[in-house]
Amino acid sequence: MHETENNLVDPTDYRLLRELIRDGRASDVMLGERIHLSSTATARRRKILEENGVVAGYTAKLNMAKLGFSITAMVSIELSSQAEHVLNEFESAVILCPSMSFCSFVSGEVDFIMIVHVRSFEDYDRVYRRELSMLPHVARIRSSFLMREVAQRSVAPAAVNDQR
Template sequence: MQDSADIDIDQMDYRLLRELTRDGRASDVALSERVHLSSTAVGRRRKLLEDRGMVQGYSADLSLSRLGFGTTVIVAIELSSQAEHVLNEFEQAVSQCPSMSFCSFVSGDTDFIMMVHVKSFEHYDSVYRKELSTLPHVAKIRSSFVMRKVLDRKVPAAVLAVQP
């Protein structure tokens, strides 16, 4: 795949990307009306954006709260070491945790930040005991419960506000 710095996209591509982030299921005809371009040109541009890796896929945005998982917990993990084998073993184990929806290796005072979705505080206690506390090389676990979601963008507005 090409480095994104090597890919030229124009204002029309940005307009199309903005519309796709609003509605990834939109047909080429519907998109063409929104961006004022023929549906054939929209289809060609969409395919090119997909082929270049600018659009990585389409998915359903599920309501976790309506599915019973209304509590979000941000978990910070410190490991006992940052040796490569320790990082690899931890990352492999995290990928097997069914309650995890997000995990990233980060800089700063902690090593990994995770997001866990649970039904309740009691459910989180179970996840903590059965998943988090069994992860290899963990020195410290800090949990923060999300009180209220203020913003949840899939793509920061600034990314699509860029005009070439």
């Protein structure tokens, strides 16, 4: 993030971000070659992007099916109330659910959307009974099972395309 009129990420930073999305493990030398900068300049830009929170971290993408989790459920949860203490209690409890990989407070007809990975439908029944239904203030749980993954991105391409 470089000092410009609004502290915006510049076009070179966007090129670096696109390459980091493609390969977060690439060396600064390799990244520099791809974006036409020296490795020193690339390392400096990467460090600034990390320090400013634009790059929030690096992670490995796991193949859940190869780990035995062949079923993914999208779970919609409606709470009995939207009072602040109810939301806080639910959020504190859901963080402890070992089968949940994603949870977000959403607008619309439901309050939260979760993603749950399980080994089988019997395993989902266990998760439903021992984890989801035990969460505080739950009024309704609706589950949809993902049939086929069409696309998965960590970031939408539009987010890292410099529009200036």
